[in-house]
Amino acid sequence: KLAVKLDHSNNGNNIIKSLPQIKDADYENNKLDIFRGIVASMISEFAGKTADEIFKLLEVSRNPELGDLTIALPRLRLSGDPINWVEKLIPNEYITEISQAGYYLNFRYSYPLLAKILLAHIYEKKENYGINQSGSGKSCVIDYSSPNIAKPFHAGHLRSTIIGNFVKNVHVANGWKAIGLNYLGDWGKQYGLLAIGFEKFGSEEELLKNPIKHLYDVYVKINASIEGNPDVDEKARAYFKKMEDGDETALALWRKFRELSIKKYMETYARLNIDFDVYSGESQISNESMMRALNILKEKNIAEESEGALIVDLTKYKLDVALLQKKDGTTLYLTRDIGAILERYEKYEFDAIYYAVSSQQELHFKQLFKILELMGIEWFDRCKHINFGMVKGMSTRKGTAVFLDDILEQTKESMHEVMRQNEKKYSQVDNPDYVADIIGISAIMIQDMSAKRIRNYSFDWTRMFSFEGDTGPYLQYAHARLCSIERNCGLEINPSANLDLLTEKSAIDLINMIAQYPDVIKSAKYTLEPCTIVTYIMKLCHIVSVTLETLYVMGTERQLAEARLLMYWAARITLGNALKLLGLKPLERM
Ligand code: ARG
Incomplete structure (x- = not known):
């Protein structure tokens, strides 16, 4: 038929x-x-x-x-x-x-036909151009960023933040409901240690001024004083025991540290254009759900006692032996992750769950997923570890411990310096500080997302700021340039411009490239690789540059100018949408 x-x-x-x-x-x-x-x-x-x-x-x-x-x-x-x-x-x-x-x-x-159908569609969809509804009715949870309170926010956390946010956006763009979850490292004996340290070295004023930095300083000092002083360690253990037993005074201090840190993190995340649906953490996992899991594991003879501790022997699967409970009855990172995932499933009944965590934790997640499977959990195959390689050389100029805020400040300053090198242009930028911040962050993010996740890379302060080559500034520049055409050409976008006039090869190439964006969103859902999108927008921007060299809007006869303007406008919408999908804020002027 x-x-x-x-x-x-x-x-x-x-x-x-x-x-x-x-x-x-x-x-x-x-x-x-x-x-x-x-x-x-x-x-x-x-x-x-x-x-x-x-x-x-x-x-x-x-x-x-x-x-x-x-x-x-x-x-x-x-x-x-x-x-x-x-x-x-x-x-x-x-x-x-x-x-x-x-x-x-x-x-x-037929090119005039594709151009007509496509541009009418983009004109209707605008910021929604490219997305689809294939995942409608499905939901997923993404566990990402997840730093540890009182410890540095290191490069691995930054990658997790960038990549996790991307995984979330890609799901939304494919019609999924996505829940972003920040699973803070906020529990364990070290928070007892931190409390002891705060009594000795802490300052209320410093804590309010910069909680993340201050808690880190306190942590470093108290750690140093442990040496040759077993007393401190014992006190920390006792303090954490009080926390676990629900002692209100102990918990109040810990809660204050946690809340102030989250508040500060939220500011920094906002700068990165990121927000979380839930701030959870290891502290939030109930004993009850962990014990329920441990009991199932014991009943099914999957977990066994060994020298007073509870272990799961996974050597059969080449996954070592996993420790679930220490001799003193305390739980571990893995145990909390088991409790956490069970609670998450109860709450969200997700169709997929993703952990954006460095490949150094490969074994941890393989163990976690294997244990779920052995427990007989039928949704165990909905879990996925979104792994990634390491970043070398991400530290501030002073080479001190890495705080995300310091990295972002340093980036902004360096970007500002690069911008100042072009005096004339610099003088025309309205809000150079804001622009430097956005381009700087784009530089970091694009550097991070240009290659396959698993690849290691070196933080390159010079290369990532270049306006040439495959960099964040290059992409932002292309976007701003397209915006400036719209501002300066003296024409309105005319959705019924005569597209039969777009006959040149580079115009056809550009339309064709724009038309492929929905395919790219779909395939990014399968690869879950940001570079799928980055590679596409680099190609798009190259074609835009080539086209802009020969096909002018200004100084062109009106009908043709309107047709070209509509085409460039569609390119700008597509580029802007793709940048947003990656988590960037597209700049209109720079
Ligand atoms: N806080 C951990 C770390 O810094 C990462 C947590 C990742 N998420 C998880 N559910 N294990 O290494």
């Missing part, structure tokens, strides 16, 4: 009356799917396969000289006489050219 209805009566123009129904096609959100659907349906008529199957085999052509869309014929697995495809398939108003090169069958879209 041919789903594409062609109307041959119209002077030989093949007009398509209704689109073929294809399972994976998202005609509403992805306008390239219209063209793919039509091609799939055309082929299916002769291939003895459904359009659904063929749709999956279509690829974006790697050689635009030959066409926009391609299919490798051997993948159709046809038997019988060879088909003369070029003769059988008749071009129509959507697909203007069909050709064969070796094993490949190539198709070319």
Whole structure:
């Protein structure tokens, strides 16, 4: 049954009356799917396969000289006489050219038509251009950032923050409900130690001024005084015991440390354009849920006693032996993570849960997920560790302990210096401090997201600030430049501009690249790699630069100027949306 209805009566123009129904096609959100659907349906008529199957085999052509869309014929697995495809398939108003090169069958879209459909769509969707609803009804939890109170916020936490936020945004962009969770390291004997330290070295005033830094200072001092002083250690243990037993005075101090730290973190996160739905932490996991899990593990003979401690032997799975409870009955990081995930499932009934944590904790998460599986939890396969490699050389100039705030200050200053090198431009920037902050943060984030997550990289203070090459400043500059065209051209965006006038190769390349954005959002959901998006926007920005060199808006005859302006506007919307997806704030001027 041919789903594409062609109307041959119209002077030989093949007009398509209704689109073929294809399972994976998202005609509403992805306008390239219209063209793919039509091609799939055309082929299916002769291939003895459904359009659904063929749709999956279509690829974006790697050689635009030959066409926009391609299919490798051997993948159709046809038997019988060879088909003369070029003769059988008749071009129509959507697909203007069909050709064969070796094993490949190539198709070319009608460009004025794609441009018209696409730009009307973007004009309607604006900041929602690119997203889809494929995950509607599904929900996920993302555990990310998760620093430890009174310890440095190190590069691993920064990566977790950036990558976790991205994973969250990508899910939202694919129609999921996403809950962002900050699981603070806020429990354990070291908080007893911190309290003891605060009595000795603390200052109420300093605490209010900069809680994170002050608590760290106190922690370092008290740690140093432990040496040769077993008394301090004993006191810390006793203090933490009081906390675990719910002693109100002990808990009040700890709560104050925690709340002040969270408040300060929230300010810094806001600067990074990030917020959390929930501030949780190891302290929030109830004893009851941990014990419930431990009992199941004991009953099922998965956990066993060993020298008074409770362990799970996972050597069979090459996952070592996991310790769940110490001799004195206290629990561990892993035990709390077991309790935490059970509580989270009870609360959210998530379809997926992600932990954005460095690959140094690979074993920890493998153990956690394996233990869930052994417990007989049927949703164990919804858990995923979003791992990433290390960053070398992220420290401030003074080389002191790393606080996120200091890194961001340093970045802003350095960016400011770079900006000052161009006196003329610098003098035109309204709010240089704000702009330096945003570009600086973009520099850090793009540097972090340019390669596969698992790769280690070195923090490069010089390279990441460059306006050339694949950097954050380059992307922000491209965005600001597109904004300035809109501001300065003296024309309004006209959604009914005559797009038939966009005939140059670079205009066609640009439209084609813009049209691929919904595909990229979809594939980012599978890779969960920020570089999927970064690579795309780099390509988009390169085409924008090339196009801007030859296709002017200003000084061009009005009709053509309006068509080009609409195209650049769509490029700006797409770039801005992609930057936001990565967690950046797109700049309008810089
Ligand atoms: N606080 C931990 C650390 O700094 C990271 C916590 C990650 N999340 C988790 N559920 N284990 O290493």
